[in-house]
Amino acid sequence: MVYLKMPGSSLTQLWEGDNVHLVNLKVCDLRWSKGLIKIMDFLGVPNLEELNLRKCWSLVEIPSSIQLCRKLTKINVSRCDNLSGFPSDLRLTSLEEVKFYNCPRITQLPELPSTVKILFLYSSGIKQVTGASIGHLTRLQKLVVGEIMEEGMPSEIGFLICLQVIFIRGGGPKVRSIPDTICNLT
Structure with missing residues (x-):
């Protein structure tokens, strides 16, 4: 199996047991599976x-084996909404x-690799993005x-040489400062 697409399924758990071997699986799309608790x-x-688990409201954790x-x-x-367990390192x-x-x-925010090109963080429990958490995301x-940007953007944002779009959704009116380094972006 290469694709597992079951949007809106009634699954509560994706496979029982630990002996699942789907070495050819490339896409797992279970979005809108509102009752899915465990993957x-x-x-x-x-x-x-x-891996698309969007709107899996009952999902509690993503295993570190990811x-x-x-x-x-x-x-x-x-x-x-109930996702609270996520690996701290996604390198x-x-x-x-x-x-x-x-x-x-x-x-x-988990540790992310420098290969990340698109990052959506709004309306999460993450209250602040620091230079240390995103400064290395050069792509x-x-x-x-x-x-999360209410306290201002970290100055390291100006060193993200590939950055084309910064969209401050919902919290825009509360942003107190924008670093001068943003002028480095072209």
Whole structure:
């Protein structure tokens, strides 16, 4: 199986047991599976490239074994209201797109690889983005944030040489400062 697309499914758990071996699985799309509480251990899906769990409101955690998915390019866990467990380190060298918006229980931005090009963070439990957390994202092209920028943007944002779009959603009127380094962006 290469594609598993079941948007809006009634699943509560993706596979029982730990002996799932889907070495050819590249895309897992379970968005809008509102009752999904638990997903598989990623040990048996080493070639996964895309994981879409958007609006899986009951989902509680993403297993740390996601680190084994070295080919993962996109992960979308937007609007996963109960998602509170997420690996603190996502240094997957193929990862290009990360969407965390409307995840109120995710309170800390995981370590991301410099390969990330698109990052959505607004309306999450993440209250601040520091230079240390995004300053190394030199390939970042699009950054969508919100209230996490209320204290101002980190000066390192001006060193993200590929950045083309910064969209401050919802929290825009509350942003207190924009660093001078933003003039470095072309």
